[in-house]
Amino acid sequence: MRWLPRSLRSRITAAVAVLVTVVVALAGLAIVARIDHRDRTDVDRQLAARVEKGDQDADKLLDQSAHPDTDEGGDDGDDYGGLLAGSQSLVRLISGGKVVAQHGETPTAPLPPPTRDGYRTVDTGGQTWRSLTRPLDTGGYRLEVLQDIDPIERRLADNTAIVAAVTLFAALATAGGVWLLTRIILQPLERLRTGALSISDDTAGPQLPAVDRPQEVADLSRALNSMLDQLRTSMESTRRFTADAGHELRTPLTSIGVTLETLQRNPGLPASQRARALEAMSAEHRRITALLTGLQTLARGDAHALPERTRVVLGELLDTAVAHAARRHPTTTYRLTADAQTPVHVDGWPVGLRLAVDNLLDNAALHGRPDGDVEVRLTRDAGTVRISVGDDGPGIPAGRHHAMTERFTRGARTRSPGSGLGLALVDQQAHLHHGTLHLDQSPAGGLEATLTLPAAEKEEPHGQPTQD
Structure with missing residues (x-):
């Protein structure tokens, strides 16, 4: 919709201004309509009260019409609830469709006689009259009582004009107030926009500003x-x-x-x-x-491009990994010891765990003594699981242990053609599984690598298949 403002600030201002305009206008018009209805109901009630006196005073109305010199200012002139000349009220006696007598304010233009009984509204000569006609019990006459309601019409017009002015003022005041308030409210978004413009493809660049509210x-x-x-x-x-x-x-x-x-x-x-x-x-x-x-x-x-975590049985994974490593390194003797009496489970990625274990087994064979032994142990203690792989090679000085987990780092006395990524891969998998990799001297004098992982919170029945 092209007619909508482009900015969020303008849209909020326009929406709230329109909403306030509609609400104020409807509320004002409802009040005006209520006041107008009350005024017109009061007029109808007064007309009904006045017409009730018709049967008693029809003869007097005829006498007043027959003797026009009667004093209208005396007590006899107020027999119809104050219907005197200048009171914007009029009483007429109808017979045979003609006015035979009337008393009260003289209309600016002739008023046609009523064609039926009951209430009616008559517009004539720029005046608006409210009329109530009722037949009399005697004489075949009909009594009509009228009230000039021009003051009510003027009050309705004035009230409507006031509502229009108040609505316009409310709309303008609301638009101005919302325009200023949205500037404050949208400042966090403006900060985000400014921060986004300052971001480049530099991986060490700034982040978007932190926002607490809203x-x-x-x-x-x-x-x-x-x-x-x-x-x-x-x-x-x-x-x-x-x-x-x-x-x-x-x-x-x-x-x-x-x-x-x-x-x-x-x-x-x-x-x-x-x-x-x-x-x-x-x-x-x-x-x-x-x-x-x-x-x-x-x-x-x-990049954390990882599959969904699953339950892995470490004992079965180690059995398979050691068997395959023995085939890859036939001159090396692998010994697997599991201290845990029950199957040990961890939540993770079977492929990643298998990759870490294979690298530890291969490193031990490649960097250990020719035709040597590799000790593999699986232990569990206080909610953690440890996989330890130790060789009987020359080992690594303690000061170089941390550096060996860096990428493309190889031992000074190594005799294998490795790429220097093995322990880096193991260390990465340890962190991805919320664990640690620790390097130390093995009991045989070589290097012992210990992969510590959090155990699964709830053990599953033994025999769950794992991925090779």
């Missing part, structure tokens, strides 16, 4: 800030993924490029050297694939 604007502010946080988190995750991928992929891609160029320039390269070159490129390809998979998983976690 409640609706405060809720809007919180919702918008939450949306901005999610957008910035997603943007930061995308930027970090791009930067990490670009940084980490440069070396393996360069290595593959150099190897390919060597093979192209030396078509007669011996088969053994060609095989070694191809194996090196395959290793770099596997490294790139693992790196991209890890970065993609981290990016999804950073």
Whole structure:
């Protein structure tokens, strides 16, 4: 609707002004109508009271008409409730459709005789008369009592004009007041608009200003800030993924490029050297694939692109994960110990938990002693669940424990070709599941990683399936 004002302030002002105008006008008109109805009812009541005296005084009215010299100012002139000349009242006696006698104020124009009994309103000569006609019991006469109601009409017009003036004043005053009040009321929205204009694509940029009142604007502010946080988190995750991928992929891609160029320039390269070159490129390809998979998983976690949480039985998940890890690392011996007597449950994402456990098992095998042992323990205590994985390798100095959970961080004495994302993935999954990752020295002298998670509040019956 193009005729509506564009600004919210103008729309509120117009709406309230129209509403007040309608309410005041209707209320005023109702009062005016009530007053007018009361005045006209009073006139009808007076006419009825006057006409009741007709039977008693019809003869006197005829005598007054037959003797016009009778003193109208005496006591005999007030026999009809004050119907004297100048009182804006008139009494007429009708016979055979003609006026045979009348007494009272003289109309400015002739009044036609009534054609029927009862009340009627007559307009003549610029005057408005209210009339009541009733037949008399004797003589075949009809008595008509009239009252000039021009004062009532003027009062109605004056009252209507007053209502119109009051309505107009109320509309203007309301519009002015609402215009000023909406400026104050809409200030929080104006602050949000100004804050939104200052927001850029900088992930460290400002948020929208916090608003406490009114409640609706405060809720809007919180919702918008939450949306901005999610957008910035997603943007930061995308930027970090791009930067990490670009940084980490440069070396393996360069290595593959150099190897390919060597093979192209030396078509007669011996088969053994060609095989070694191809194996090196395959290793770099596997490294790139693992790196991209890890970065993609981290990016999804950073963006909180997570499925719905489900109930997971950790004992079954660990059994499956350890069995698969033993097949991936056949020279490593895995030992799983579960201290809990009953099945242990957590609420989370089976894929994420399995990813964290697989990384801990693989790290222990890769960084532990060749042909070594890996101890895996599942314990529960005071509402928490702990998964501990310890190896018998050289370990990591205590001062480097926290740094090892950063992305692309590898131990100084490592002999494995990892990407440096394993413990970072485990640490991310720990935080996503409202838990922690703690690194310490294992009883065998190597590294022990402990993943602590909150246990499910209510245990479910044993045997619930989990995702592999």
